[in-house]
Amino acid sequence: MLKKFRIPKIPSILLWLVTPALSFFLLETLTHSVAEDMELPLILLNLVFYYLLYGLILAVSKRSWVSLGLGSLLVMIIGLIDYYVIQFRSVPLYPWDILSVKTAMSVSDNYSYSLDKEAVMIVACFVLLILIGSLTSWKLPLRNRQYHLLSVLSAVLLFTLYGTAVQMPEVHEAVGFYEYHFTPNAFYQMNGFAVSFISNTQYLDVSKPADYSVAKVEEILEPYIEADEQREEGASRPNIIVIMNEAFSDPAVLGEFETNVDYMPFIRGLSENTVKGRLMVSVKGGNTANSEYEFLTGNSMAFLPSGSVPYQQYIRGEMPTVASQLKNLGYETFAMHPYRANGWNRKKVYEYFGFDTSYFKESFTDAPILREYTTDLATYQKIVDIYTSKTPGQPMFVFDVTMQNHSSYSKEYENFKPDVEVTGSDGNAKLLERYLSLIKVSDEAFGQLVGYFSQAEEPTIILMFGDHQPADWVVSPIYRMNGIGDTNSWSESMERYEVPFVIWANYDIDEDAVCREISHDFSEENILSVNYLSTVLFEAAGLPMSPFQKYMKAIIKDYPVLTANMFLDDEGSYFGVNMSQSLPEQLKDYAILNYNHLFDVKHRNDAWYTSPEMP
Secondary structure (H helix, E strand, O other): OHHHOOEOHHHHHHHHHHHHHHHHHHHHHOOOOHHHHOOHHHHHHHHHHHHHHHHHHHHHHOEHHHHHHHHHHHHHHHHHHHHHHHHHHOOOOOHHHHHHHHHHHHOHHHOOOOOOHHHHHHHHHHHHHHHHHOOEOOEOOOOOHHHHHHHHHHHHHHHHHHHHHHOOHHHHHHHOOOOOOOOHHHHHHHHOHHHHHHHHHHHOOOOOOOOOOHHHHHHHHHHHOOOOOOOOOOOOOOEEEEEEEOOOOOHHHHOOOEEOOOOOHHHHHOOOOEEEEEEEOOOOOOOHHHHHHHHHHOOOHHHOOOOOOHHHHOOOOOOOOHHHHHHHOOOEEEEEOOOOOOHHHHHHHHHHHOOOEEEOHHHHOOOOEEOOEEOHHHHHHHHHHHHHHOOOOOOEEEEEEOOOOOOOOOOOEOOEOOOOOEEOOOOOOHHHHHHHHHHHHHHHHHHHHHHHHOOOOOOEEEEEEEOOOOOHHHHHHHHHHOOOOOOOOHHHHHHOOEEEEEEEEOOOOOHHHHHHHHOEOOEOOOEEEHHHHHHHHHHHHOOOOOHHHHHHHHHOOOOOEEOOOEEEOOOOOEEEOOOOOOOOHHHHHHHHHHHHHHOOHHHOOHHHHOOOOOO
């Protein structure tokens, strides 16, 4: 019936002229208000993309119904993907997320794909656009193949020129481009999805820092290279256990709220041979692998494109890390993650990083499950198994990336009954209560691990930290209870990247010496970013450091926090990190070292990033 009805030529042309603009408006409205967030020059710059997209499809197909139907369908799909990405991890879609499709699919069935009422209306409007567009009858009069080919090539050329222009600083200045990547949602909302996404493609390749050279790297590290550094044979090498706990955080940093029970009593009560503090990370709601990367390498995401994932984009071969460094010191090295090995390309990356053995989901087939994930306690039992089966006196390094607390928190489960209640929330904090109940389970499991090793004969040091906070929609009740409506302000943005860390040992450690490195006059608590954490761990364990770690130990007092979003100086002042901004000289040097460590493999001296071998 519909095939028999075709919209006449002139109305078809008119529909073609308005549909790209309507699709732009609909896509943006899925996530924000165009009228409130975008200025006219940026609206117009985004509209050019949509007209070029529909124009390219028209040039290829020569038919308006293909152009309008397929074009609107593509825009709707892209808009929905961006909508769900924001819902699940609180940041928008980036070009390099294409590389994360396998990881995203591996956990996709654990999320709820419901739409709010406004989103349902927008999808309905898209469907209407697709249906109406498919009824148009306008055809391009291009019967000559040469003219047809010329029209396609012209459309491709215009697309290329547009992509180039969107990345030019002159164009940015002309349209009032919002440059600050550290607030990604604001970046996309103010610049528009198309312009933001295309602008970010320039960061798929990372340029050398200014003044980069191998000679400069040697100059920076020269004061920290000690010839023939030796340690006494048989010197203490404690077992080292590092737990990067999935979504482990204390939401109390976001605002005051009360619960019926303490959700973190064991960690709060730890004091003897313990160092605790505030840890700043580069991600929230997802991209766990970036916290992992910063800890294991000592590099910072500050010098990489916002939203990028080094595990998938940049690591292509062996690289000196904490694992290879400890291996060099005589440790057996183990990595474990009780989920799929292809997530974030971990299986390959762990080999490149120097882990002797890696355990993934197939190694936990009979392990206890909470909700849909292997429990923290099950991974701790695996750690105990490694300890009891190893040769006595042989030091071990275990890096455990847990999965128990992974989102989503929207489903109900027979095997999980939340027992933490948020008082005064009027019943609107179900997701937060489920999340806090999981944190309570993690705290209890950590208590059991510490309890076991408190009785162990071999000296053992344990570090646990969170990889990121949960997504915005989990913690939003805290903001509502504290009367906070805008979470894009500097203070809220900063607090959303804070997680706890705790270092505990079953023997006497010099806690004061460790705290001196990470305490500051402006804060009553220890504070640092995750890139420094392995250096602090080596300090606590009394292990020899690499020249790179000694360099970081020297700058941590001046710049204790350096993440993808901000850096903090020794006066307690926060500054946003911008890819084009001028950094302090010390951080410029750090950027040079990071580039050499990650990218300049040909000219990298691995001895700069690892400790000397034990005699």
